Amino acid sequence: MKKTITVIDTFGFLFRSYYALPPLKSKNGFPTGLLTGFMNFISNIGKDFQTDYLVFALDSKGDTFRKEIYTEYKSHRPDVPEDLLKQLPIAIEWIEKMGFQIAMEDGYEADDVIASIAKDAKEKNLEVRVVSHDKDLYQLIGDDVYLFDPIKKTVVNEEKCFDKYGVTPAQFTDYQSLLGDSADNVPGVKGVGAKTAEALIKEYGTLDNIYENLENIEKTRWKNLLTEGKELAYISKKLVTLYTECHSIDDIDKYILPTENPILKIADTLMEYDLNRIISKVEKDGLSYKTTIPKGYEEKPVEVKQELKKEYILLNDEKKLLEVVSSIPDIAIVAFDTETTDLDVKNASLVGFSFCFEEGKAYYIPMGHNYLGVPSQVSKKVAKEAIEILNKKKLVLQNFKYDYSIIKNELNFELKLYADTMILAWLLDTSSKVGLDALALKYFEHEMISFKSIVKKGENFSNVEINEACKYAAEDALFTRAIYFKLLDELKENKSEHLIQIAHDIEFDFIYVLANMEENGIKIDIKKLEELKSKSILNIQELKTKIYETAGVEFNINSPKQLGEVLFETLKLPPSKKTKSGYSTNEVVLQKLYNEHEVIPLLLKYREAFKLQSTYIEPLLELALKDEKNRIYTSFLQTGTATGRLSSKSPNLQNIPVRSEAGALIRSIFIPKEGYKLVGIDYSQIELRLLAHFSKDKALVEAFKNDLDIHHQTAVKIFGEEEAKEKRSIAKSINFGLLYGMGSRKLADTLGISTKEAKTYIESYFKAFVSVKDYFKSVEEGALDNGYVETLLKRRRLFDFDSANAMMRAAYLRESVNTLFQGSAADLIKLSMLEIYKKFKDNNNIKMLLQIHDELIFEIKESEVEKITNELVYIMENIYELNIPLRVTSSIGSSWQELK
Incomplete structure (x- = not known):
């Protein structure tokens, strides 16, 4: 039976609760309806629905990418009632205190x-329940995905x-x-109502098809409205x-429901808001899913947080x-931060900057505020002079990479970092939240002024x-300064002082490397990509036609419900499991039917x-x-994973499929500038080499020392x-x-x-490499x-075994081994990148562009x-001395x- 993940549309649900x-x-008169x-919803988890995993999705602070597409987006929303606004942050705080996970980007x-x-859940073969009644989420409904209305309690x-909707x-x-x-102030096509939109979609299927058949539309009014509204239709x-x-x-186990009764974890807080009835109900009946009661929760000592003095000077x-x-x-520790337009x-x-060099007092310097009646501000010239003076002090920043790039772009010099609080917080606990808001809440129980509260929409x-900007900045x-000392x-206190040294020796310097790569792009x-787009559109159309011919019927291929009906009712193929929304038609199901009908390979294509x-x-x-040089620029996240591997976003270039034809096509459009070549250097079997190094297994060590094919040796x-030759791929999978x-x-x-055969293979492996099992x-046990587990360079990943159930405990043990090897491989490539950056920083003949895990x-x-590649190879092969080469x-x- 498939496991289920339940995703809560948090704001939508809370607004509706209100x-x-x-x-x-x-x-005492505080509103508590929301x-x-x-809390009624939390107490009914397991009663209203059963779930294996749960996550609360939240909107990010500030504008989203949609504002760039259409500045009027969500600009006419009515003001939210004050009573609702008072309760929202409390509910969100409770989510985390109860032990549930929040997802926000x-x-x-x-x-x-x-x-x-x-x-992602569908790809992991999970069923997805979205707790929301928002029609914007209807587009997600389909194979193993459905909405659940928490008020009406309907699917x-x-x-x-x-x-x-028709x-x-x-x-x-x-x-x-x-x-x-x-x-949401989405314009649509002016004059087109629900009935017209429904009729057009029923007739033509898609927006593209409507505009391709514009001349065939009989109603002149519709044709005119569509012609005039085409641009807004596509913006919409x-x-x-x-x-x-x-x-x-990826770390699915962290979304398991809390094992300790979540409502009783915040019982004291609930009593402050007179929500005693919910506590009584839970104490009497428990929850509808299995939890443990925190014994003596009311007796736990409450840590008194130190109140921080706050003086903000313009x-x-x-x-x-x-x-x-x-x-x-x-010798002063000076916290520094920039305020910008994007x-x-x-x-x-650059709009302004702030700094703090003594406890409880911070300054804001305005440079680029622009509104009617704005008072005098500091010139760019003097601001640069001041920041250059600050740059000679011990600068501490939160997310230094951003401010470094801003100052470089705007003032044409490089900030020098003493410490980055985001990096320190991540080194302390790689799985915890490392944003400034979260850290201020954690260490000072202080809720930071939100960006959204002072910057109006648009x-x-x-x-x-x-003056408002001064308080915020x-x-x-x-x-930032106060958190630095707390960290x-x-x-x-955690006996992790060596992590401070790792930060200064490696992680802080590594920020410059990433900033440089982001700047390079x-x-x-373009020509090849546009050709690829044309071919792709044609290919999709041809595949559609072939599918219709082969199936003997036209239908919406992107509709799992219609596809399921065609496959299992019209074509009478062996039916798969039926879900609440119809037959399952995911890739696993289609692969099993691959040889059953000639339409299946076409559908997969x-x-x-x-x-x-x-x-x-x-x-x-x-x-x-968008870029005059036709370059794209990803953002690298240094603190994005618990193991220490880099991740990237906007766009994510680390998840392009490696072995598929689609991945090959996409990789072919990434090229060097004229007169240059792309060079790829990839660590060979790095994690297996680390296994040999750590376990000191004689057979593994000898194989690597003699440059033997490790997969062949395992076979x-x-x-x-x-x-051995024909079974090498099996050996590789085992390795x-x-x-x-x-x-x-x-x-x-x-x-x-069979599982029995697989078990025999694993037992044979451990007999062959006798030290490996004991080492794992x-x-x-460590x-x-x-x-915690420590990587090659002694970075740590913490595991909370004390509050883990049996399933989480098993997952933590797997992750401890995984982290050791993946994290140590990340250490090695990070050291290489630092050394390469140091050596070639001012050399215009080479630019480091991307890191894809073990490859640069x-x-x-x-x-x-040839000359530079040889130097790079030498650096990467000699960056750290292991027991094996x-x-x-x-x-x-x-x-x-072309990089193979």
Whole structure:
């Protein structure tokens, strides 16, 4: 039976709770209707629905990418009632205190996060329940995804969608593009109402098809409305289409329901708001899913948080500014922060900066505020002079990479970092939240002023009144400095002082490397990508025609419900499991039916072609056309994973499929600039080499010392010399699988063999490499004893075994082994990148462009390729001395795809 993940549309649900209940108040007059509805919902988890995993999706602070598409987006929304606003932050705080997970991504709405989780969950073979009644999420409904209305307690599936709107979920974005949405100020096509939109979609299927058949539309009025509204229709399509690549749920076990009764965890707080009835109910009946009661929860000592003195000073007098910065002692720790017009450093302008060098007092310097009646501000020239003086002090920043790029772009010099609080917080606990708001709340129980509360919709920081800007910006600097000292104390208290040294020796310097790579970007072959787009559109159309011919019927291929009916009712194929919204038609199901009917291979090709078009071709083309050099610029996240691996976003270039034809096509459009070549250097079997280094297994060590093919050697050990060649791929699966905690069942599924046979292979492996099993065991035992595992460079990943149930405990043990090898591999490539950056920083013949886990990609001048590549290979192979040699493979090409 499939496991289920439930995703809560948090704001949507809380807003509806507020309006669904009467205006309740506590004894002291504080509104509690929303909070009551929310806690009733929590108490009914397991009763209203069963779930294995749960996550609350939230909107990010500030504007999303949709504002760039259409500045009027969501600009006419009515003011939210004050009583509702008072309760919202409390409910969100309770979510985390109860032990539930929150999902949120900068620049995206909760709906995008939900869509991304749904996509990722389906790929992980999970059923997805979205707790929401929001029609914007109807487009997600389909194979193993449905909505659950928490007020009416009803399921919304494909059938309900069609009954209500007359269109399928797959057609919903096109339907909304025509109709628009007054609530979000999505324009749609002026004059087109619900009935017209429904009729057009029923007739032509898609927005593209409507405009392709414009001349065939009989009603003149419709034709005229569509002609006049074409641009807004397509803008609307971009606004209503949810982004599906902004959030993943790779560490799935962290979304398991809390094992300790979540309501009793916050019982004291609930009593403050007079929500005693919910506590009594839970104490009497428990929850509808199994939890443990925290014994003596009411007796737990409450830690008294130190109240921080806060004084925020506006410095808009140039003479006074220079006096203040010149008075700062050289040994002072100075927190520094910039305020800008945009999250994207390439588009941002500097509006002001703040700093703090003594406890409880911080300053804000306005430079670029722009509104009627704005008072005097500091000139760019004097601001630069002041920041250059500050740059000689010990600067502490939160997310230094952003401010570094801003100052470099705007003032043309480089900030020097002493410490980054975000990096320190991540090193302390790689799985915790490391944003400034979260850290201020954690260490000082202080809720930071929100960006959204001072920047009006459609505006940016330059429009903020200077005194309000001062409070917001100076607060950032003051708390950054205070948090820095708190983090140092905690690192010392946790006996993790060596992490401070790791930060100063490696992680802080590494920020410069990433900033440089982000600035470099990578060139896109526009002509080839546009050709690829044309071919892709044609290919999708041809596949559609073939599918219709082969199936003997026309239907909406993107509708799982219609596809299921065609496959299992019309064509009478062996039916798969039926879900609440119809037959399952996911990739696993289609692969099992591969040889049952000739339409199945066509459907799989269609899905791959459709994904190629929507996920890669169109977004990459749009980004490349924005840049005069046709380069795209990803953002690298240093603190994005618990193991220490880099992740990337906007766009994510680390998840392009490696072995598929689609992946090859996409890689072929990444090219070097004229007169240069792309060079790829890849660590060879890095994690297996680390296994040999750590375990000191004689057979493994000897194989690597003698440069033998490790997969062939493993095949020899397990299957014998005669079968080794043909069984090498099986050996490879075992070699890598065991590093990631693969058991016999998973190996059996991977290789398509019986569990018994897989178990025999694993036992044979451990007999051949006798030290490996004991070493894995020692890693797990060490993690259990210490509560953490350490990588090659002694970075730590913490595991909370004390509050883990049996399933989580097993997952933590697997992750402890995985983290050791994946994290240590990340350490090695990080060291290499630092050394390469240091050596070639000022060399225009080479640029480091991308890091894809164990591989680095460079752009190198053709005349220097051989010489520089040899130097890079030498650095990477000699960066750290292991018990066995490090080896890399290098390749040169005129596109990313040519790098083998």
